[in-house]
Amino acid sequence: MASTQGTSARVQRLTSLAAITLVAVTIGLSFGRVFDGRASTVRLVGMGVASGVIAWAFERRGLLVATVASAILVVVGLGLAVFPSSTWYGLPTLETLRAMGAAAIEVGEQARLQIAPAPPVTPLLFASTTAVWAAVFSCHSLAIRAGSPLMSLVPPAALVVFADSVLEDLVRPMYGVAFLLAAMSVLFADSLRRVQGWGPVWNGPGRRDRLVPAAGRGARRIAGAAVAVAVAAPVIVPGFGGRAVIDLSAINGEGGVRVSTLVSMASELTRGQEQEVFRVRTDTESYWRMVGLEYFDGVRWQRTDEPSVAVAPGQTLGEPPEGRTITQTFEVTNDLLFPEIPTAYQATSIDLDGDVSWFANSQTALINGNLEPGDTYTVTSVYVAPTPEDLRQVPFADAPDPSLTQLPQGVSARIAILARSWTEGATTMYDQVYAIQRHLLSDGYIYDTDVSFREDAATILEFLELTKRGFCQQFSTAMAMLLRSIGIPARIAVGFTRGDPLPGEQGWSVTTDDLHAWVEVPFEGYGWLAFEPTPGRANPTAATYASRSFAQSCETSAAGCGASSGPREGPGGGTGLNDPKRGFGVEGDPGLAPLGGSGSFDAGRSVTWWLSIALVAALAIALAVLLAWPFVRRARRRRAIRRAGPAPRALVLAIYDACCRDARDLGVPRAPGETPEEYAWRLASVIPVATESVGRLSRLAERAAYGPRELSSEDVLDAEADAGEIVRSLAELRTWRDRLPRRRPAA
């Protein structure tokens, strides 16, 4: 004995929820790849699922209500997932909103700076979670509300494409398979809805709600075959996975090297081919310093605001310290898309034909514009080479700027405890600094570029106590934070290591792989002195006080200090546990990074404008869905009327159905089981001015549905006119407030 009604509305809704959830999980997993670590992926998945559940929960309410609810709840979700410290028991506060505003402002800059897979810095995580949320909500709206499952796949597909385009790992096709499964689940849910709308479902004997398992069996077979075809695609489709026909990432088209010294310390070293930046000719090796970064906000190091001085070529940069003077001549060999001028520390004059500004506190020289291939300039610097004994005489002193000893809020006290334990027994400032450097260089810490780095203090602590793996950014940041935690001023210096010797002449060729970061600490009478906490690195300028063995060798070296500056950070190095492959802060955009603009630099593509486009596209899609929704709805109803055919009876019924739907959207839904006459009475009580139209349309609908006589074309025209009058009257009468809180059951 068969039974009818195979699937209840509840099961049908749960099926659509499962499909949307699968889409959300797939998007989260796919898009989460652009970030380091699993935590951000979990957040993205969680936000996507939450967006889907909220869209589903408000499925039977108006789109406007659902959108408003989603917008409110996304703020809550962002507070929990991205700005947890700013919330009050999980609820967003003004501080949360301010943080969101700040993050929104920084998205563009971070997108320009970060290399995918990027650390989950707050602005990017904020943008990504918002994009995922919007994509899932749009997907639900298009699939369930508009009944367009294919259109609903566009927003999620955009995010999958984005992730694919900025990453080049081997598992990408599997994300495509996962997305295929999600897409098919949306199609299946839509098909289920259409089958249920066809008519009563007669199942086989057994329990109810057998449409899903019965249809699901067939769906599984077909989906399995489709997945098999998709998995076999790399084999059967010629040119699968080849290079993009249109390399969108090259559209910027600028050649040159872009090095951001305002870099987030979370940036990884860029993987890729080595690119020469400049050549420096001098008899003394050194690190080629560009900038000192003094302010740490928990995300990145920045230069503090300070007044600058315009300097003429060869002008002395303040009072020169005591020490050995060295002269360097730089020859730029590539477009340097950054304003900082590399010099040996401490520069006392720069002879450069250009508009140069000098920032005395951070010892930074900027050029107004960029240096281009062929540009040359000469720098005079003074080596300050105190001995440890000299530095031990320097007493603890207040920092010239209190911010130099400040750490961001939320930094664990365990960092200070660790710093104190490491400096136990050290009585002078120098000994304490040296003790910390020594621990980082020798206490099981390993140079490793295959690590992730996040900005929060917990991760720093994790690096210090657990992982003990990292590269120059981790080591220098950790040392600076340790020093500041015990009240010793510290800052980060960014520049290049020595480079490769030029064949046949005294000088070095410096490439992107020589990018490096180290630590500077101020000592009264000597200025800011460099320290090197990164294993395998040795700063020639710090040889006399930061490396005793080096100092000893320096004394006997005919070439003077700097016979060896240690291995590189980049591919030219290799003394680390893993061969370091990535340049520090070099953006991997093929259009930006490669020397000479050859385009052969195949590092991870920059998210630069990609992320901005993705974010804008996601928001635009969401906005377009909102704006287009009334038109889509109207077009669908017109199409339904058109599809009703030429028979007046069917046309009148279609017009009546469309009118009922409009009335539902305007807050007067037809209740389940309500007869046309009962509904007409209720409508007439709401819009008495249209009583005649209501009654006439209702009678026409009844005649069309049940009457024996065929209707005429005049009846169709009457029905159209009456339906228009009813909708107009309702629209004039109903306010937004009336519409918002009403529950709208399906007509």
Add this chain to the structure above:
Amino acid sequence: MLTSKGVTLSLAGVSMWFLARLVGSPGLEVTGIGLAALPFLASLTIRSGSQRRIRVRRRLSETRVAPGTRLRVGLEVENLATTPAPMLLLEDALPSPLGRPARLVVTDLRGRGGRDVSYSLLPQARGVYRLGPLTIDATDAFGVSRRRARMDGYDELIVTPEVEDLSTPPDATTGRGIGAARARQLQRSGDDYYTMRSYQEGDDLRRIHWPSVARTGELMIRQDEASRRATGLLFLDNREAGLGREHTPAFERAVSAVASVGVLLTHAGFTIRLATSERPAAVYGGDSFLDALAAVGSTRVPSLASSITALRAASTADTSLVFVGAPPASQELPALVRGGAGFGPKLAILVHPVDPASAPPSRREQLQARATHATLTLARGGWDCIVMSPTMRLAERWHQPRERRLEFSA
């Protein structure tokens, strides 16, 4: 074959693949290829001819019903193949007065298995309807491919006209005597009415009517109901110019009136003859009378003249004549009066083509004037007249006294 959704999906998949190649997204390439292949893979699961291996038999719970009576249409779906059938979407075409086509979904139909499914009908309009053909769509779980088969078997459903109970007044406190009197008047024959005929050998000599013998000079026999059954001739003026087209309220009310009076006479033992404006009188017995009325439609015959001529030829004094139609035009009334002269009791049920109450004043006056003229003319010719609007029920008018009827009709 692919549905429009399947074609769109396939094209979307190809577009996705092409876009993925352009921007270099292998993940999207995989998705695009999978989506493009999906409709074709789905069509493979619906093997060619699988829909033709499905046999469906239609079975009606009743083939003859009164309006407003729900009936069940059963469909025996049988899978002749040894493999499970795909999801089946059945659509049984129905005449428009019976509503939209009946649609059913049958799932999980195993090989060599069967399933009894059904849908119900609630016919509201008189008529003879053909149910079918039945369309079977075999589809996949994604709705991207479909194979269609059509089964041309038809079943007939007869929806008889509404029959009102004229023996019992709607309001039991009034009109019982009036309605019964009208029925007796219409059924007057046998003991109440007799006629003469020539003596035939074997007749009972006690029934010789001597005054007639004296008047005619030959033996005449009095014939009453005891010796032959009375006949009722029901004439439906089904001209489109009068009542309008079939399925209009006036036409259906008139047909219902014919059916109601016919059933009343049948229950009284009358032989029923039915005539319409284009068909001569024919005898109907049992259900065939209502079946004939179920199929009757309007006609474009311009005049009643030929019908009345045929009517006169069939007139006998023991036949009750019932005329049902719109109030005749004044030029038709004399012919109708003459045509009914040879009949026994005569009843005219005049149905306004439209409800005077909803008509504009000028039209209302015109309708009422015509009805009044017809009523008075027919009454002078010995007819009993009932005038009613399409929205009235005959039973109400049947039990109202003549004065009120005249008042109303005037």
